Amino acid sequence: MRAMVTMFASGDPSLATDFVDESYLDHQGLGEGPLRGVHGFAFVVRTNFASYRDLDVRIEDLFASGDRVVARITWQGHRINGEYVVRRTIDILRIENGRAVEHWGAAS
Numbered sequence: 001m002r003a004m005v006t007m008f009a010s011g012d013p014s015l016a017t018d019f020v021d022e023s024y025l026d027h028q029g030l031g032e033g034p035l036r037g038v039h040g041f042a043f044v045v046r047t048n049f050a051s052y053r054d055l056d057v058r059i060e061d062l063f064a065s066g067d068r069v070v071a072r073i074t075w076q077g078h079r080i081n082g083e084y085v086v087r088r089t090i091d092i093l094r095i096e097n098g099r100a101v102e103h104w105g106a107a108s
Contacts, residue, residue: 001062001069001093002059002062003015003018003019004020004041004093004100005057005058005059005071005073007045008045008048008049008055008057008075009055009056009057009058010049011045011046011048011049011050011055012045013041013042016038016041016042016045017038018099019098019100020038020041020099020100021038021096021097021099021101022037022038023037023101024036024037024038024040024041024099024100024101024102024103025103026040026041026044026102026103027102027103027104027105028103028105028106030044030047041100050080051079051080052077052078052079052080053077053078053079053080054077054078055075055076055077056074056075056076057073057074057075058073058074059071059072059073060072060074060088067094067095067096068092068093068094068095069092069093069095070090070091070092070093071090071091072088072089073088073089073090073091074087074088075088075089089105089106090105090106091103091104091105092105
């Protein structure tokens, strides 16, 4: 989870293959249905980052139980149009063999 959040903060998904499985299923996607695989994850990272001129992403709380990791995350920054936004999300990952295989997320 920490590595994936770091990729979102930097906009650089180049290490995604180290943490995201090819079978990865992002149930949330970009609001237009699920995305799959490392390429789907990288697409979300790049698309999200490109919509900001500055972005701070930080984990507020992190919990793990069994094959699940849950984080409460704060996203804040200025969008390209100048609007300042603060978003809070709850994100859940299912992990297999040290890599994320599923993601669920919701804004709070």
